[in-house]
Amino acid sequence: MIIQDVIRQIEEFAPLSYAEDFDNVGLLVGTPDQEVKGILVTLDTLENVIEEAIEKNCNLIVSFHPIIFSGLKKITGNNYVERVVLKAIKNDIAIYAIHTALDNHFQGVNARICETLGLQHHRILIPKDNAIKKLVTFVPKEAAQSLREALFAAGAGSIGNYDNCSFNVEGTGSFRGNEDSNPVIGEKGITHYESETRIGITYPKHRESKVLHALFKNHPYEEVAYEITTLENKHQHIGMGMIGELPEPTAAEDFLKTVKSTMHCGVIRHSEFTGKKVKKVAVLGGSGAFAIKNAISAGADIYLTADLKYHDFYRAENKIVLADIGHFESEQFTKNLLVEYLTKKFTNFAVVLSVCNTNPVKYL
Incomplete structure (x- = not known):
């Protein structure tokens, strides 16, 4: 190997x-x-x-x-x-x-923190932009099903908890091949009209080479008509940080004592307690000051991260407890x-x- x-x-x-x-x-x-x-x-x-x-x-x-x-x-x-x-x-x-x-992986650094602390129902805190692409192609009606299955097998068509997702529209395509063409359907030099299916399908961008390989390998036409666009939709399973929930609301001080013991922290620096019990917990392994606003927007009661500076703690503004558990400790x-x-x-x-x-x- x-x-x-x-x-x-x-x-x-x-x-x-x-x-x-x-x-x-x-x-x-x-x-x-x-x-x-x-x-x-x-x-x-x-x-x-x-x-x-x-x-x-x-x-x-x-x-x-x-x-x-x-x-x-x-x-x-x-x-x-x-x-x-x-x-x-x-x-x-x-x-x-x-x-x-690995930071951006759904089962990566932050998922392991959630697992270690017993957080439930965790989801990505900052879903990643420009991670979803869309393929549109046009295929003879009788070849549509086999092409869809090949694209699904290549990793296209998954949306959250669903797979084999596509949108299909029936229509009529036209084309005329020149002298150098070798049409699978119709004759060169003559405009041909074919009953086609327009297939629209999304895929994560890292699957693009496999998806295109499946497209070209399984599409019957000599020249494949297709379009690729990058969507503004955020990928809910890729991104920085996570937010989850404790099984039962817990006093902030008690929770941090548990974190200190479980994560083997030498010390935990934190902002002032808000007086509320902790239920929703945001986590981001490593340097995470940039995500304080995201943790607050997500309704987290406490945010565990590392490398917070003196003035970062002011940003809690009694809306959240900010806790610096250490860079090494958060990624250990x-x-x-x-x-x-x-x-x-x-x-x-x-x-x-x-x-x-x-x-x-x-x-x-």
Whole structure:
């Protein structure tokens, strides 16, 4: 098995097309055709993680955070990023980062927080824009059903809890082939009228290549007429953060004590309690100050995230409790999630959970 085989499975789960524009995800060090000996999964790729990979005979590190975030103009070992890259190259170890591609996944970082805290009925807090596309094509009436089934099989036609969704209109199409044409129906040089079905079908953008392959493979015409548009509809199963509900309303202080224990937080910084019990909980692993307004708009009683600054806490305005539980703490279970997924995909292959604690923040 080569690295590209692993990448294919990872990106089937968390497509890189859903990573944020600012991010640096994918294969950062190494080549996709390199043979895989073992996979080490970690939250961060530091020097001690490289050493752990060497010790455990793993030549592919799957990391949540990208060790290379901004461009490197030189690699001389003057800082921790350069030292990690140098050590990885010297020891022929590849590094793959998934980061916000997993942040935006419905079963990703924030789903794991909800699961850990026992939140129910969770949904995406900030559904992603420009993630849904629509295909419209025209096909002879008798070929419509087989084409629809092929498009469904390729991942088109799913809307929320429903699949095999399409809209179909019967009509008459016309065409005339030139001397270089080879029409399946009709004769070249003669205008032909055909009873056709107009099929409209939506699909998530990461499925586009498979959907178009199915279209061209199963459409009977020599020239396929089709249209693709990007919809403004938000994708309810892709996006940042989540909001869920506790089984029973709980006092904010008691809930935060539970969070501190369950998430192994060294400390929790929070805004003033509102006096209301907590029922609806918004979560966003990592730096989440940008989503405070979304948590308030969603009616959350408390918002758990990380990296809140002094003035961010003022934005609570007695509408919500803002709680900074720590960056590492909010994302710590991500590597477990990845190990569980990869172990299922590669049952006869070593997928190792890193035991290195990469949290740079210490508490007295």
